[in-house]
Amino acid sequence: MSLILASASPRRRELLGLFRIPFTVRVADIDETMDPGKSPFDEVARVSRLKALAVAREKEDTVIAADTIVVCEGRVLGKPRSEAEAARMLGLLSGRDHQVMTGVTVVQGERAETFTEVTDLHFRVLSEKEIADYVATGEPMDKAGAYGIQGGAALFCSHMVGDYYNVMGLPVCRLGEVLRGMEGQGEFV
DSSP: OOEEEOOOOHHHHHHHGGGOOOOEEOOOOOOOOOOTTSOHHHHHHHHHHHHHHHSOOOTTOEEEEEEEEEEETTEEEOOOSSHHHHHHHHHHHTTOEEEEEEEEEEEETTEEEEEEEEEEEEEOOOOHHHHHHHHHTSGGGGSGGGOOTTTGGGGTEEEEESOHHHHHTOOHHHHHHHHHHSTTOTTTO
């Protein structure tokens, strides 16, 4: 029996490491395009499920997959494709409330459990120079919403309600509850 993380994210690897159990990484190669006509809450869960089911596994293996998005004023913000797009995203988040949604799917044998964790955040008003300086660090380029709360964007967030680790990309508390609830998972958590 193996535990498999279906993600290339170094942050997710770090967070899954908190469980202190061995795991391997197998990246899922799927189309992560979300349907703009559907709920972001549901779509991020759907994408996580596709990732989990796309990974090669043995019947007794457990696969964990996740997908994270930022939603502000109804707009879904994924990873920026350019520095200009990162700056636009941060400008949208400046002085506003937004949500980070992470869809997580755990697959074991024929059983799959999917959930979406939501964290509410508020960014203080950011100056154009702050945004430009942050984008110049390169940190925003591989992160949903163009920021990493565990990095320089910690200086932008004036308040948060919900799971901090969800904002990093893996809601470990709820994930632990799901793993404990799956039959035969006692050895993992």
